[in-house]
Amino acid sequence: MCIYVIAAALLACVLPPSYGNPPTTMAQNKVLVSSKDFPESGLKVLQDNNFTVVQTQFLNFGEEGKTKNNEELLKLIPGSSALIWVSNLPLSTELLDKAGPQLKIVATASAGYNHCNVNELKSRGIKLSNTPNVLSPAVAEIAVSLVLAAARRFTENLDQVRRGEWEIGFDKVLGQDVRGSTFGIVGLGGIGQAVVRRLAGFEVGRFLYTGHREKPEGKELKAEFVALDELLAQSDFVVLAVPLTEETRHMINSTTLGKMKKNAILVNVGRGDLVDQDALYDALKNKQIYAAGLDVTTPEPLPKDHKLLSLSNLFVLPHVGSATVRTRSDMAVLAANNVVKVLNGEKLLTPVLD
Numbered sequence: 001m002c003i004y005v006i007a008a009a010l011l012a013c014v015l016p017p018s019y020g021n022p023p024t025t026m027a028q029n030k031v032l033v034s035s036k037d038f039p040e041s042g043l044k045v046l047q048d049n050n051f052t053v054v055q056t057q058f059l060n061f062g063e064e065g066k067t068k069n070n071e072e073l074l075k076l077i078p079g080s081s082a083l084i085w086v087s088n089l090p091l092s093t094e095l096l097d098k099a100g101p102q103l104k105i106v107a108t109a110s111a112g113y114n115h116c117n118v119n120e121l122k123s124r125g126i127k128l129s130n131t132p133n134v135l136s137p138a139v140a141e142i143a144v145s146l147v148l149a150a151a152r153r154f155t156e157n158l159d160q161v162r163r164g165e166w167e168i169g170f171d172k173v174l175g176q177d178v179r180g181s182t183f184g185i186v187g188l189g190g191i192g193q194a195v196v197r198r199l200a201g202f203e204v205g206r207f208l209y210t211g212h213r214e215k216p217e218g219k220e221l222k223a224e225f226v227a228l229d230e231l232l233a234q235s236d237f238v239v240l241a242v243p244l245t246e247e248t249r250h251m252i253n254s255t256t257l258g259k260m261k262k263n264a265i266l267v268n269v270g271r272g273d274l275v276d277q278d279a280l281y282d283a284l285k286n287k288q289i290y291a292a293g294l295d296v297t298t299p300e301p302l303p304k305d306h307k308l309l310s311l312s313n314l315f316v317l318p319h320v321g322s323a324t325v326r327t328r329s330d331m332a333v334l335a336a337n338n339v340v341k342v343l344n345g346e347k348l349l350t351p352v353l354d
């Protein structure tokens with residue numbers, strides 16, 4: 001952080017105004033990056049645009065994010081024109097208050113923006129961008145991983161290997177085939193479409209999808225638009241790839257789980273709160289459905305003694321959908337370019353609020 005601030009200050013002092021932005025413009029263009037792990041590629045975009053880049057020295061995740069970094073951000077944010085929100089933690093009203101009226105944009109380095117205090121940003125006229133699309137391939141790869149892990153009982157199998165007690169035999173630890181099965185995709189957006197494209201090579205029998213409306217991409221992908229109830233009743237695999245909203249919160253609950261097939265496998269790469277986890281626990285424990293694979297839970301991290309983790313027919317990952325080197329870099333560059341657009345008076349590339 002210090003290097004960027006000092007470099008910007010030195011440049012402002014030694015260069016005549018014609019060699020870069022005059023100090024007043026630079027002050028207007030202070031960009032705060034909320035976590036120390038924001039990729040270099042994103043920082044470079046900001047530096048190349050001559051913004052005063054201020055980056056916290058702490059992580060904006062977990063306990064550090066809630067405590068030390070929160071305090072640090074409250075100190076750093078006054079006077080910022082843009083905030084790059086690198087976190088899954090909620091964006092607080094207190095932080096927005098401290099920023100001052102010149103804050104024009106919050107660019108979240110995530111596709112999901114349920115943690116971004118959208119109504120508050122809207123009421124203050126602050127723009128919000130996210131990073132959709134660039135992460136769809138990586139998240140879809142994790143969805144496919146979860147499909148295979150849950151269908152082929154990776155939790156039980158790994159446990160056997162770790163214990164050194166393998167169940168060996170012709171009919172031991174048998175799983176479910178992907179080949180010939182029916183897949184129900186809840187939300188045929190960028191991620192849902194990428195999941196269908198990847199699964200096409202697995203000789204899937206049918207793809208169904210549901211959402212607010214039929215999509216042209218559905219035809220191209222040979223996926224059939226149906227109501228949620230029909231999708232639940234017919235699918236061998238149900239993949240959740242929708243954002244978390246008031247409408248989708250707990251869309252998978254005891255009622256909807258009751259509509260699923262006994263051999264059904266639920267996969268969630270959206271947000272933990274799409275699923276009522278108590279109801280999921282009961283359905284998995286009572287073998288009302290076959291298995292589940294989750295990349296997202298409530299809370300995150302899931303405590304290691306959480307009852308869900310006692311289930312052998314559940315495979316859980318620690319929210320790593322977009323966690324590849326290339327994808328995180330692409331997300332950083334997109335977030336930074338949204339800031340560039342707004343500070344240059346142009347339209348956002350990927351707007352949530354514009």
Ligand code: DGY
Pocket residue numbers: 109110111112113135270319320321322323
């Ligand atoms: C997102 O971008 O919303 C992902 O869940 C982060 O991994």
